[in-house]
Amino acid sequence: MPRRRAVDGSAPTMRDVASLAEVSPMTVSRVLQDHPNVSAENRRRVLAAVKQLGYRRNDLARVLSQGRRLGAVGLIVTNLANPFYARLALGIESVVTRDGIRVMVTNSDEDPDRERAAVGDFVSRQVDGIIIVPAGSNHEYLVDDVPERTPIAMVARPPTGVEADCVLVDDFGGAYEATRRLILHGRTRIGFVGNPPSVYTGSERFRGYCAALEAAGVPLRDSYVKRARDIASAERALAELLALPEPPDAVFCTNNRNTLGAYRAVHRVSAEVVLAGFDDFELSDMLSVPTLIVDYDADELGRRAAQLLLERLQPGDRRYTGPMRRAVVPTTVVEHGFG
Amino acid sequence: MPRRRAVDGSAPTMRDVASLAEVSPMTVSRVLQDHPNVSAENRRRVLAAVKQLGYRRNDLARVLSQGRRLGAVGLIVTNLANPFYARLALGIESVVTRDGIRVMVTNSDEDPDRERAAVGDFVSRQVDGIIIVPAGSNHEYLVDDVPERTPIAMVARPPTGVEADCVLVDDFGGAYEATRRLILHGRTRIGFVGNPPSVYTGSERFRGYCAALEAAGVPLRDSYVKRARDIASAERALAELLALPEPPDAVFCTNNRNTLGAYRAVHRVSAEVVLAGFDDFELSDMLSVPTLIVDYDADELGRRAAQLLLERLQPGDRRYTGPMRRAVVPTTVVEHGFG
């Protein structure tokens, strides 16, 4: 099995290439950036030396000398294990990669302190920009911690206390439409399983739910409103709803974990309940109860955020320097098993 | 809404801090690395200047001057959208973050050329190490492209044509055990839906399937062996199996996408088939047919790979410089609905 090049520990530099090729380091530099002002002969010799030494240009030094940034965006998500955020990362990568920019990703776990630490680290590392799915409800620290030349884009949740570009999901509209459709299907006892109301998406989706009820003249019942933070607690929440004297005939869940938990409870007791939920998931079309899914394109969310960032990183007069923008990605509703 | 610090475009440097604090840049440097040899008074003044300017040390310059690496590992996965790889990334991050190392992630999409390009880019960027879920079946290019001082760890699939640490799943054992259990449940007409045999995991899992059949004296039927590359093709593959004159009474699928596709087909025609599959997925315990899942800890896979890498990055004599190692993460089998 072949082993890898030893190079006596430290990598060769342009000087090594230059002396082997018997030219100046500058000529090597020129060859490597495809500068036209190099004779064919010198170019050949440099390339030969490069190959012989297995030389690779040190991008770090390059970046420093050119006064550029790292060539990477920092991405902070609350939970990479959620496929939604994985797709978000993919969407971002698909856009920034075209500009030779990479993604440095980390997890905040919904902890504002971890988020802040990561932001600081990214700034020190000279990232070109930062994309955040923000935890917490106050992002004012960004004002001090992030210099203006490092653009920020928020995803899924809007910035608070700081100006930043942001890309949101149509949380209100999706929740409204889902609830409206449930009512159209003749359901009026509609339960709600949400995430903590301090999270923007949760409160917007709750607002959409309430507004649709109100528009249809269906009274909101406090006893139908539950919160959950994971699959297990959503399952418990639904069990409580089903145990009410007058249990719901439909339940709207604000995210896929809640919907999954709700389904577990419904399936276990074979309750006569239809499900509606934000975020699609695998097998959502094959459940044993009618299911209505509010879906949206997580890749698109990432792409849009990346674009907003890139526009602020363009050179010269192609750079966008205007006011912060807010994009909203639409949702679509899909019904399964409603016949 | 507060806006962010302007700083006239370019960030302040140590010199700026130094002149404001009326000390030399060296003193600033010392304060910032908590060097003891600084008077309390100078320390105070430096910190005040730092705060006043909103100064942050430039890690890029720091790394260059110290001759260190980027402080990041490059991670190349075949498909980040697969929750398995997202978990892998999480596992890696949880380990390397303790050493102040970040994860730079990219997607190869199973394309060896993209993988190679990413590797080259990571090397140029001076990453500390590279973790790869390798595409293709020949990784000899790494011998030339990656200097020895940049350790490589392969995950899920072993290296070919190059020496590298690697962490594998017990593909053979898991497949063997799943098939064995199906036979114990009285199934003998066991279909197989695999991924392309050129992929290591696919061929190992096929081998496990075959070995278990053989051990039980159950003949392998070629007509029961299908390949698929995504949910839709797995669904079609299963439809073909079910259409055979003597259809299988059980099917072993080599990954969660295949299992999901198989389930779709089985569910659609209400076939009397039990399912076995590698990789867990949401709702695997609530399907309408008995299901047997071969599961393993993707985080652990990531953690192990990260550890192998870190051991080769330790300073001085704590660094591991021995031969390449191979770790195998065990699988567990869970049965649902077998009564």
Add this chain to the structure above:
DNA sequence: CTGTTAGCGCCTTCAG
């Protein structure tokens, strides 16, 4: 077309 000089921002080394 080629090489020299100077410097990116920081740190190591060595002299005070």
Add this chain to the structure above:
DNA sequence: CTGAAGGCGCTAACAG
């Protein structure tokens, strides 16, 4: 305890 000198690897800017 402090500072000056020099260099990390590379590249603009300027000479030839």
